[in-house]
Amino acid sequence: MDGLIAGSHNRNELHVLQGHEEVQTRQPVSSKVCRVCGDEIGVKENGEPFVACHECGFPVCRPCYEYERSEGTQCCPQCNTRYKRHKGCPRVEGDEEDGDMDDFEEEFQVKDNPNIVNGLENNSQHRQWQANGTNMSSFARSVTDMDGEKEVYATTGNAEWKERVEKWKARQEKGMLQSSKDDGGGDDREDDDDAILMAEARQPLWRKVPIPSSKINPYRIVIVLRLVVLAFFLRFRVMTPANDAYPLWLISVICEIWFALSWILDQFPKWFPVNRETYLDRLTARFEREGEPNKLCPVDVFVSTVDPLKEPPIITANTVLSILSVDYPTSKVSCYVSDDGASMLLFDTLSETAEFARLWVPFCKKHVIEPRAPEFYFSQKIDYLKDKVNPSFVKERRAMKREYEEFKVRINALVAKAQKKPEEGWVMQDGTPWPGNNTRDHPGMIQVYLGSAGALDVEGKELPRLVYVSREKRPGYTHHKKAGAMNALVRVSAVLTNAPFFLNLDCDHYINNSKAIREAMCFLMDPQIGKKLCYVQFPQRFDGIDRHDRYANRNIVFFDINMKGLDGIQGPVYVGTGCVFNRQALYGYDPPSSQKRLKMTCDCWPSWCFSCCCGRRNKKSKSKQDVAVGAFSGLTNKKKKMMMKNYYSKKAPSPVFDLEDIEEGLEGYDELEKSSLMSQKNFEKRFGQSPVFIASTLVEDDGGLPEGTNTGSLIKEAIHVISCGYEEKTEWGKEIGWIYGSVTEDILTGFKMHCRGWKSVYCMPHRPAFKGSAPINLSDRLHQVLRWALGSVEIFMSRHCPLWYGYGGKLKWLERLAYTNTIVYPFTSIPLLAYCTIPAVCLLTGKFIIPTLTNLASIWFMALFLSIIATGILELRWSGVSIQDWWRNEQFWVIGGVSAHLFAVFQGLLKVLGGVDTSFTVTSKSADDAEFGDLYLFKWTTLLIPPTTLIILNMVGVVAGVSDAINNGYGSWGPLFGKLFFAMWVIVHLYPFLKGLMGRQNRTPTIVVLWSVLLASIFSLVWVRIDPFLPKQQGPILRQCGVEC
Secondary structure (H helix, E strand, O other): OOOEEEEEOOOOEEEEOOOOOOOOOOOOOOOOEOOOOOOEOOEOOOOOEOOOOOOOOOOOOHHHHHHHHHHOOOEOOOOOOEOOOOOOOOOOOOHHHHOOOOOOHHHOOOOOOHHHHHHHHOOOOOOOOOOOOOOOOOOOOOEEEEOOEEEEOOOOOOHHHHHHHHHHHHHHHOOOOOOOOOOOHHHHHHHHHHHHHHHHHOOOOEEEEEOOHHHHHHHHHHHHHHHHHHHHHHHHHHHOOOHHHHHHHHHHHHHHHHHHHHHHHHHHHHOOOEEEEEOHHHHHHHHOOOOOOOOOOOEEEEEEEOOOOOOOHHHHHHHHHHHHOOOOOHHHEEEEEEEOOOOHHHHHHHHHHHHHHHHHHHHHHHHOOOOOOHHHHHHOOOOOOOOOOOOOHHHHHHHHHHHHHHHHHHHHHHHHHHOOOOOOOOEOOOOOEOOOOOOOOEOEEEEEEEOOOOOEOOOOOEOOEEEEEEOOEOOOOOOOHHHHHHHHHHHHHHHHOOOOEEEEEEOOOEEOOOOHHHHHHHHHOOOOOHHHEEEEEOOOEEEOOOOOOOOOOOOHHHHHHHHHHHHOOOOOOOOOOOEEEEHHHHOOOOOOOOOOOOOOOOOOOOHHHHHHHOHHHHHHHOOHHHHHHHHHHOOOHHHHHHHHHHHHOOOOOOOOOOHHHHHHOOOOOOHHHHOOOOOHHHHHHHHOOOHHHHHHHOOOOOOOOOOOOOHHHHHHHHHHHOOOOOOOOOOEOOOEOOOOOOOOHHHHHHHHHHHOOOEEEEOOOOOOOEEEEOOOOHHHHHHHHHHHHHHHHHHHOOOOOOOOOOOOOOOOHHHHHHHHHHHHHHHHHHHHHHHHHHHHHHHHHOOOOOOOOOHHHHHHHHHHHHHHHHHHHHHHHHHOOOHHHHHHHHHHHHHHHOOHHHHHHHHHHHHHHOOOOOOOOOEEOOOOOOOOHHHHOOEEOHHHHHHHHHHHHHHHHHHHHHHHHHHHOHHHHHHHHHHHHHHHHHHHHOHHHHHHHHOOOOOOOHHHHHHHHHHHHHHHHHHHHHOOOOOOOOOOOOOOOOOOO
């Protein structure tokens, strides 16, 4: 498309400002292929499908079957059962053991075994491997255990594998086939080549790497011991109150019990940590064979942005350039950029980016550079000539760097121009007024920059599609911020390209590893678990953070410990970016159910016993909720395909489909089958009134547009699905797409999918897949944490709270504990603030929360401290996290807990209960430092007051306690050590906060010092004046009598 399309469905308006372009179609491909070499399975002489194994029906073609019998282990790669000889196949050693059967039709009773048909129609049901079997098939040797089910992987081969099979067939025809035991020395090398090729062909696309037992078992033992010690410690604390400081003791015990519960919620989801490895070469060998069409699935990439003045356009441009140059088939990548601010600055930036991409994309692919974001590629301090052998690389690199610098100057000029908006509004280059001059009242806009037949790079090759999208906004409508923008992208991409998977990125997260999408495809295109995965989550990595990571911006502990633990349960949580989604999962469908094997029953009991004992239980197990959900998500593959076949067979020239045609797909089913399919009204109520979009939701497997679609008119339908009223009276934001109701829509969206039974996978390639920017100064970091904590509080007070939501679903208990921890952790700020205040109070009053320790109590204290230290050391041992990252995380847990989390709790309560939406203003000062300048940039915010007050209180308490010990002699030093240790624990944890306040040149704003000193002084003076713990003096009142003695 050469121009911008703007319009409003509600107003029946559609304006083509400059031009038009047709959208390419993508056809779904499906066929029954051999699970070993990828060829068609074929049929036998009588026309029936060829079935190699009569036990499990694992799909294997005849050449691979004969090759396995003659030169392999003669066993099925799935059930490990020895292959029986088929009619017309040559005999091999061992056939005599089967009774020396002749070639009769009655030799194999295929029709009597229903498992054979099921093996060809639906391969989701597999037999388990024989653990004690001695003969393992040469097609598959690795077994991956996922949630207790044995997953067997048999990979398709490559061109070399097919060539070897063809050579073997030629030798068989010439009568040269011999057993491997009778081969001469001249054939040894050829047999070795066969073994190597077969070993490569039988490997899966990925494997689960469990943590070594020598590392994980001691970790689990210490966790159990710590739980026992914690129980005895809490028992001691409850049973031995401090009578002279009863209020302090009561508060401390309540805080400690809360901390124990919080530790349990955080610790036990890390019980089953796992690592995963992918094999990209096998993905290429399976889906990208030379001389054949590329079979990798298409992928849509979503980039979201709001205000280009706050989110620099050059950063967004680098993200888009890294997407366009990704190592993936060009025709299978589409990039959609959501501009939720309707900014002409971003529109012009993407125009410049599309032009520069014609130079940048071929340069990246020719020289295989990493990363493929030019800003970060040219700024990295490494030897860029390493491993480069092309003599023209240096010259072309210098020329490309010059082109990029000119590109940056053009972007800077656009930014400078956008600083001051004209009174008459922005005007496009052709004189047309910019439709988004009013950011709160504008039509929907779509512009396709790349992807058309004429948009080629400098080498004449096709470029990926680049689409600008700005959804319609009108007064009086709720737009749901980022979640609403992402749902609009889901619908637009479904209408224009409908890729089965899509990648979600923030505008400041560029692709650091050009093979990141291939890493995700190793899981999502896996024939065994791919259809059960809702998303593949990558860890977040950041640029521009100081070496010491003062405020734990990298969040290493969460991404390298907690997420690995969740990956061993039901999958990691969705963190908002760097995630590849399965489109069907986001549409609210349930995952395909695995057919369980029939339970063995005996004939010694009459049938009426089973009907009485088991029948009632089975009937009760089906709740009304399950029936309601099954009415929508119970669409089986067979019914869907029949429905789509009837729906698309008309091939109407108009792109606007009639929803009644979907109803015609129900003809031929009985009443019971019709009840499991959605009616026309249910489709509209769930997905909205767009027949094109509804049709796209029924496309399975490889996605793509329905056959017979008139692509030239899809833009009008795309404008329709981004209209502001499209989601009204639908389930968007409730059950479909990104879920509304919280500023942390990512946690809520992933939680809903896990409740339906979907699984997710955590992928950590050696080279980080994505990198972004993080706020490194103290104030911005606290406000980021405040927003996350506020979202958790909103979820806690909604109907989606993990404490009471989804118990009828398929969410695992440890996964529920993890989600509970993600929404409960802000409330820990209240006991944490009280606990950090207690040491100062104890030092100022001379009281303590713990009475005199006995020998047994000292043992429990020591055991608790040792178990805490041992847990941390063993956790670092199996995760590979450095002790510095772990300690920074502990420090910022206290800093964020007594500041951002505390404000989030009260702000969330005011917002949910009182409807008061509060906000915190931030004013900044300039920084003088070039590198990490933002680290020393100070911005005043009310979040700084509580931790500053705590530091001053504890420092004053330490001074007062030491002074009192000096005045009272040696006897008071013993009780003082416990109080000092307690206070120093608080000060050490808040030290990065204090360092951030002082800055490099001790530039602390006066207002912070005044408020903190004032509050601390008032609190200390009032406490000393009241002093409720001093016993009241009793006895006679002495007065001066007035007599001189």
